[in-house]
Amino acid sequence: MTSLVPTPSTEVAAALLDDLRDARRGAAALPALQPDSYARDHAAFERRSDQRGLIADHLAGRLAELGDGPLSVLSVGCGDGTLDVRLAEGLVRAVPGRPVRYVGIEPWSGSAGLFTAEMAALGARELSAEVQVASFADAVVDETFDAVVFVHSIYYVADLELTLRKALALVRPGGQLWVLNAPRAALNALVDVLAPPLDDHRQWFSSDVAEAFHATGIVLDEISTLDALVELAPAGDDVLDFAVQARLTPELRRPVRAYLDAVSVPGADGEPHVPHPVDVFVATRL
Numbered sequence: 001m002t003s004l005v006p007t008p009s010t011e012v013a014a015a016l017l018d019d020l021r022d023a024r025r026g027a028a029a030l031p032a033l034q035p036d037s038y039a040r041d042h043a044a045f046e047r048r049s050d051q052r053g054l055i056a057d058h059l060a061g062r063l064a065e066l067g068d069g070p071l072s073v074l075s076v077g078c079g080d081g082t083l084d085v086r087l088a089e090g091l092v093r094a095v096p097g098r099p100v101r102y103v104g105i106e107p108w109s110g111s112a113g114l115f116t117a118e119m120a121a122l123g124a125r126e127l128s129a130e131v132q133v134a135s136f137a138d139a140v141v142d143e144t145f146d147a148v149v150f151v152h153s154i155y156y157v158a159d160l161e162l163t164l165r166k167a168l169a170l171v172r173p174g175g176q177l178w179v180l181n182a183p184r185a186a187l188n189a190l191v192d193v194l195a196p197p198l199d200d201h202r203q204w205f206s207s208d209v210a211e212a213f214h215a216t217g218i219v220l221d222e223i224s225t226l227d228a229l230v231e232l233a234p235a236g237d238d239v240l241d242f243a244v245q246a247r248l249t250p251e252l253r254r255p256v257r258a259y260l261d262a263v264s265v266p267g268a269d270g271e272p273h274v275p276h277p278v279d280v281f282v283a284t285r286l
């Protein structure tokens with residue numbers, strides 16, 4: 001059971017976060033992460049976490065259950081397709097001969113190109129994959145899908161409620177909308193303090209997504225959490241910057257590392273790991 005009594009390390013973490021907040025108060029925003037290095041740094045970050053595997057396992061089985069006929073998936077903010085390729089491969093393998101249509105939406109053309117190339121490299125006859133280079137708000141989609149999936153991408157949309165409504169409208173009746181997003185837990189408390197604002201809004205975390213679902217009246221079938229861990233102590237500066245979603249200055253790196261150390265828990269190998277949970281929201285289109 002979780003203890004509600006503050007431990008010395010949670011008090012240290014809170015004090016370090018306050019210090020960082022004080023240091024940033026009134027300062028110019030830190031530089032944002034750049035699109036050309038984003039996918040590379042993201043991949044390096046994910047290699048230090050067990051979250052990708054947990055997401056892939058969780059999604060693969062559920063998507064495969066959406067039927068044994070032709071299956072279509074829309075992945076919004078698909079990035080370089082690392083996760084989607086794994087899911088597509090699993091779907092093709094789950095029911096041999098079943099046609100699988102996989103569509104990505106991704107604003108950064110470099111990542112979108114990698115998505116298409118990786119899907120093609122699977123060499124699966126049953127799989128057709130394409131990507132639209134656009135933000136979700138600008139994307140024009142004139143078909144519906146068995147599943148519409150956002151994995152770690154809804155943080156960046158300008159309007160959550162509009163996004164959820166548009167996304168559900170792209171799900172065929174009986175199909176599902178999946179939104180996987182991080183809570184504002186220990187790791188993302190840093191993002192809140194350090195990341196520059198995105199087009200006039202901060203990054204949306206799970207509580208914002210839950211409120212937006214509620215405001216739209218979309219009924220959720222499931223809200224669950226996958227408890228992952230990420231090992232950041234040995235990580236280089238680029239991974240650290242990805243973790244806080246900003247290019248840190250050299251002076252900020254030491255207190256950020258001290259904070260991450262304070263919020264760490266022992267992993268299976270006994271080494272310190274930062275909790276890296278992801279929340280899963282699922283709604284069925286009626």
Ligand SMILES: C[S@@+](CC[C@H](N)C(=O)[O-])C[C@H]1O[C@@H](n2cnc3c(N)ncnc32)[C@H](O)[C@@H]1O
Nearest residue numbers: 076077078079083108135136151152153156157
């Ligand atoms: C953290 S990455 C996740 C990529 C992929 N879904 C995965 O899990 O590996 C977030 C992705 O969302 C994309 N993105 C940012 N703003 C977006 C928007 N307005 N609409 C759609 N995608 C967006 C980014 O370019 C990036 O590829």
